Amino acid sequence: DVRCAHWHTLAHALQRLDRDEEALAVSQRTADCLAEQLDRGDVDANLALVAYWLGEIRARLDDRSGAQEAWRLLLGCLERVGQLPQQGEAYTWQGLAKLALRDGARDVARRALQLEEERLGRVESTRAPLEQWYELGWRYEEAGLAEDARRVWGKLAAAQRRVVQAQQRSASPRTRAVGLYNLACYEALAGERDGALQALSQAFEAGFANHQLLDEDRDFRSLRNDPRFAQVTAAALLERARTLAGQPGEAELRYLACRALARAGLVEQALDALEGAVEAGFSQAGRMEHDAALTLLRKEDRFEDLLERARAAAEKAPAGR
Incomplete structure (x- = not known):
């Protein structure tokens, strides 16, 4: 026809x-x-x-x-x-x-x-199409099918655990670290907070260092307000910052730690991290003023002091820097 x-x-x-x-x-x-x-x-x-x-x-x-x-x-x-x-x-x-x-x-x-x-369930392969399962979730x-999404991500987390186990035997340290980070993502998406935090801690121990990705990764949205997530993340960021003492990158890492702590409501710890960032040369006052993650901190007198110090540092910085 x-x-x-x-x-x-x-x-x-x-x-x-x-x-x-x-x-x-x-x-x-x-x-x-x-x-x-x-x-x-x-x-x-x-x-x-x-x-x-x-x-x-x-x-x-x-x-x-x-x-x-x-x-x-x-x-x-x-x-x-x-x-x-x-x-x-x-x-x-x-x-x-x-x-x-x-x-x-x-x-x-x-x-x-x-x-x-x-x-996807019919795909016969020794390597599951993990990216496709991720996108399906x-x-x-x-x-608007949140339960279906969590169920799919739960399958993905189970598959990634097998991948991580296999990587422990022969993969490079970087590959192992990325594998553990991905496992943390999938566990978080599946609603398994404890599993996500454990995998994330192991990823840091294995050398995971893409801290900007961690700061922005939507996979961890369910954990952003969890103090445990903030503390695990901030500890890794601050440890990395200490290894870079006096070098480019230290201030940014301390600022990212501040963001993680502030989002979880850990105000004093966040201000400590922010002070460390300013002392290390962080001078982006405009970023501090408008960063949504720092909303709770703006009510604090200590924040205003740190903001003024950042402005002063920016004024003293050589042109073009």
């Missing part, structure tokens, strides 16, 4: 001519054709691709209800065909879920993510 392709082509042409109402009407004819063919069990990969582009037309014309129905048609096609269209963004189940969610088709997004999870999270 070539009617689907014909109606689909006409809808695109009308859309390009800014004849939106007519384009929507024609796209409904496309949807009707798709539904008829699905009822007959007459589906193939080309039909799935038409359904995908139908959803795109509806979305561009801001007909969200129509777009949602189009994504449902597409999902029905894909499940029957057993393969994904080879064009457009929806060439993975995760891609389809993202687009369907954009148009409010939450049920389609969830089913697409379940299909992706089933696909975030897609569940974005779809």
Whole structure:
């Protein structure tokens, strides 16, 4: 049945001519054709691709209800065909879920993510596709499916523990440190705070040193306000700062320690770290004034004193530095 392709082509042409109402009407004819063919069990990969582009037309014309129905048609096609269209963004189940969610088709997004999870579970490999499991968790999270996200990240953490165990035997120190850091991330995402803190401590002991990444990593968002996380992080940062005493980088590490402690509400410890940063040459007063992590500190007289010292240091610094 070539009617689907014909109606689909006409809808695109009308859309390009800014004849939106007519384009929507024609796209409904496309949807009707798709539904008829699905009822007959007459589906193939080309039909799935038409359904995908139908959803795109509806979305561009801001007909969200129509777009949602189009994504449902597409999902029905894909499940029957057993393969994904080879064009457009929806060439993975995760891609389809993202687009369907954009148009409010939450049920389609969830089913697409379940299909992706089933696909990953069938992958036969001695090395699990960890990055794909990681991204799948975030897609569940974005779809408002927090429990599914934690479950997937729990599987990921279990797989990473096996990776870490294998790395202890032959991997380089840097590889072991990164492996432990990744394990800490996955444990945190899965809601396993104790496991995350233990793995993070081990990562620092193994030499993990990408402290800027740690400061910004969204994977640890659930731990930012946990005093234990702040203390583990700050201890590692300050230890590294001590090894750099008098060298470039010391002040920044002490400032990052201050941020970690301040976010957890450890005000006095945070101010101690900030004082160490200023004494080591930290002079970014503007950063101190506007950094959201330091909100609690701005109420303190001691903070104002440190801010003035940072400003004075900036004024004394040679031009160009």
